[in-house]
Amino acid sequence: MSATPQATPSSSAVGIIREKARRMGILSMMSTTAAGSGHPTSCLSAQELVSSIFFHAMKFDPRNPNGPDSDRFVLSKGHAAPLLYAALAVAGVFPISRLMTLREFSSELEGHPTPRIPGVDAATGSLGQGLSVGIGLAIGAKLDKLNTRVYVLLGDGELAEGSVWEGAEFAGHYGIDGLIAVADINALGQSERTMYKHDMEVYRKKFEAQGWDVQVIDGHDVEAIVAALDRAKQAKGRPQAIVAETIKGHGVSFLADKDGWHGKALSKEQLAKAVAELGGPIDVPADPGRSYARTNLPEPPDFPEPPAPSYKADASVATREAYGNALKRIGAVNPHIVALDGDVKNSTFAEIFGDAYPDRFYQAYIAEQNMVSVGVGLAARGKVPFLSTFACFLSRAYDQMRMAAISRSSIKLCGSHCGVSIGEDGPSQMALEDIAALRAVHGSVILYPSDAYSAERLTEQAAWLPGVTYIRTSRPKTALLYSANEKFPVPGFQILRQTAKDVALIVAAGITVHEALKAYEQLKSENIAVRVVDLYCVKPIEGPQLAAHLKACNNSLVTVEDHYPEGGLGEAVVSALAEVGASPARFRKLAVNGLPHSGKSDELIDAFGISARHIIEAVRAVA
Numbered sequence: 001m002s003a004t005p006q007a008t009p010s011s012s013a014v015g016i017i018r019e020k021a022r023r024m025g026i027l028s029m030m031s032t033t034a035a036g037s038g039h040p041t042s043c044l045s046a047q048e049l050v051s052s053i054f055f056h057a058m059k060f061d062p063r064n065p066n067g068p069d070s071d072r073f074v075l076s077k078g079h080a081a082p083l084l085y086a087a088l089a090v091a092g093v094f095p096i097s098r099l100m101t102l103r104e105f106s107s108e109l110e111g112h113p114t115p116r117i118p119g120v121d122a123a124t125g126s127l128g129q130g131l132s133v134g135i136g137l138a139i140g141a142k143l144d145k146l147n148t149r150v151y152v153l154l155g156d157g158e159l160a161e162g163s164v165w166e167g168a169e170f171a172g173h174y175g176i177d178g179l180i181a182v183a184d185i186n187a188l189g190q191s192e193r194t195m196y197k198h199d200m201e202v203y204r205k206k207f208e209a210q211g212w213d214v215q216v217i218d219g220h221d222v223e224a225i226v227a228a229l230d231r232a233k234q235a236k237g238r239p240q241a242i243v244a245e246t247i248k249g250h251g252v253s254f255l256a257d258k259d260g261w262h263g264k265a266l267s268k269e270q271l272a273k274a275v276a277e278l279g280g281p282i283d284v285p286a287d288p289g290r291s292y293a294r295t296n297l298p299e300p301p302d303f304p305e306p307p308a309p310s311y312k313a314d315a316s317v318a319t320r321e322a323y324g325n326a327l328k329r330i331g332a333v334n335p336h337i338v339a340l341d342g343d344v345k346n347s348t349f350a351e352i353f354g355d356a357y358p359d360r361f362y363q364a365y366i367a368e369q370n371m372v373s374v375g376v377g378l379a380a381r382g383k384v385p386f387l388s389t390f391a392c393f394l395s396r397a398y399d400q401m402r403m404a405a406i407s408r409s410s411i412k413l414c415g416s417h418c419g420v421s422i423g424e425d426g427p428s429q430m431a432l433e434d435i436a437a438l439r440a441v442h443g444s445v446i447l448y449p450s451d452a453y454s455a456e457r458l459t460e461q462a463a464w465l466p467g468v469t470y471i472r473t474s475r476p477k478t479a480l481l482y483s484a485n486e487k488f489p490v491p492g493f494q495i496l497r498q499t500a501k502d503v504a505l506i507v508a509a510g511i512t513v514h515e516a517l518k519a520y521e522q523l524k525s526e527n528i529a530v531r532v533v534d535l536y537c538v539k540p541i542e543g544p545q546l547a548a549h550l551k552a553c554n555n556s557l558v559t560v561e562d563h564y565p566e567g568g569l570g571e572a573v574v575s576a577l578a579e580v581g582a583s584p585a586r587f588r589k590l591a592v593n594g595l596p597h598s599g600k601s602d603e604l605i606d607a608f609g610i611s612a613r614h615i616i617e618a619v620r621a622v623a
Contacts, residue, residue, distance in 0.1 A: 183243045445465055
């Protein structure tokens with residue numbers, strides 16, 4: 001496993017690579033037959049490519065395959081996982097016997113790769129995301145001044161995904177070298193032939209149009225593969241693409257270039273015939289049952305306490321602006337923070353960080369899917385990626401966010417301009433579904449600040465948190481509610497108003513906290529006492545503490561949110577209460593009650609049912 005460009009390998013070295021490829025192909029078929037499912041033909045098309053990468057091109061330590069000095073391999077066509085696992089086993093990461101546990105409940109070798117497996121940095125298998133992950137890995141290595149490369153194996157079926165070309169144009173624009181994409185063009189999809197079949201010039205032109213250096217080769221010719229990899233390793237200033245013409249099911253007469261075999265394991269009889277055609281069987285001992293799953297995955301690094309935020313007492317500041325201020329503040333003490341923004345940095349205020357630390361800021365342009373997956377790659381390299389855009393546009397990258405959770409990735413998302421409170425821009429720009437969407441992402445944390453101080457402190461908190469963290473920021477400027485020294489633990493909430501005679505509990509977040517405080521003052525003038533909660537952490541919720549406050553408020557509850565009712569704050573609160581055996585005796589859930597349209601912020605907040613007036617009516621109904 002070489003760390004530097006080599007001269008043309010000897011015939012014996014080529015023979016070794018070819019023999020390892022043969023073994024990997026056979027092991028892929030054996031493991032899928034043992035599992036009763038999998039994608040052996042997708043493995044056979046890439047066996048020479050993967051063997052040449054692992055056993056000629058890569059700088060790779062089998063004892064520490066995810067170590068900082070190892071090159072990285074990303075299997076974007078994740079359904080070929082048995083081939084990756086075979087390469088890792090042949091390389092000595094774990095014993096070959098472990099391959100026969102593929103897809104078993106007790107095995108770390110899942111149907112598609114996840115970071116539980118040594119040598120894997122991110123989950124793949126939802127196609128079209130691996131290239132962007134590889135870009136993040138490459139950027140992370142550059143920031144750490146590591147002389148490593150990233151190899152990404154793509155399938156031609158996934159090259160129909162727009163996210164691939166978002167990543168390709170991003171890498172070409174930034175001239176990311178040390179990134180080598182290898183495209184396995186076998187011309188067969190799951191249900192029919194791929195769009196361009198074996199028209200290799202189409203793929204060449206597509207990559208070249210994005211600024212890549214491209215080589216087109218025979219993907220089963222080991223000498224050609226090795227020469228292409230050596231040339232790619234020596235190139236500087238541009239990402240490299242090796243477009244390889246291959247045959248799905250290569251080497252087996254009844255599988256090669258045959259429709260109807262995608263995702264189908266061979267029977268034992270078919271396996272015996274296929275193995276004979278590939279040169280004979282491989283002896284695999286019984287697996288002793290020891291797990292080789294990774295136990296330590298990258299988490300956000302610790303960093304010193306930053307200086308406290310500071311605002312004038314009478315300041316009116318949007319939480320989106322405070323987010324930018326916070327990034328700059330914590331960026332001064334945490335050099336691992338990297339920010340990306342989807343061409344709205346002057347609206348999300350990520351530009352404040354970008355102006356202060358241009359070497360750690362990347363303009364992702366209007367390509368949110370790539371932005372999120374680049375963040376996954378950065379996090380796998382130990383960076384702390386903050387990724388920002390309008391909250392509604394994050395919906396374009398929902399699959400990438402879902403896969404980030406499966407990757408056990410610690411990415412930080414900031415969605416600004418949420419809800420009807422954005423005003424005149426209209427419903428296409430209003431995120432009204434984002435809380436529901438992010439609540440459904442496994443292990444996610446949802447933070448929703450109501451003023452500049454809470455926005456700053458929650459952004460600071462996010463930098464420490466593992467997993468997918470979402471910060472929901474608002475467009476309008478709002479008054480300060482807290483002081484510089486206020487703490488915002490996660491999970492948690494703040495009690496802004498309370499008495500011993502409260503007849504209802506009002507739970508709000510973000511912009512509706514200010515409406516709840518207006519309602520409090522009006523109700524107070526009418527001698528109606530209510531308790532106001534700022535639920536700055538929408539997920540997870542401190543259920544037991546919230547239940548105690550509900551009980552103290554006559555079990556009467558009003559929730560109010562700048563979001564649609566389905567899956568939002570109200571449902572989160574009721575669910576959290578139910579989990580601890582509590583439920584309101586009387587309850588009103590105020591949320592955006594129709595399809596909004598353009599108007600002034602205050603007009604929309606009132607017209608769609610979440611203003612102080614509506615809160616007062618709800619309190620009277622439940623008190």
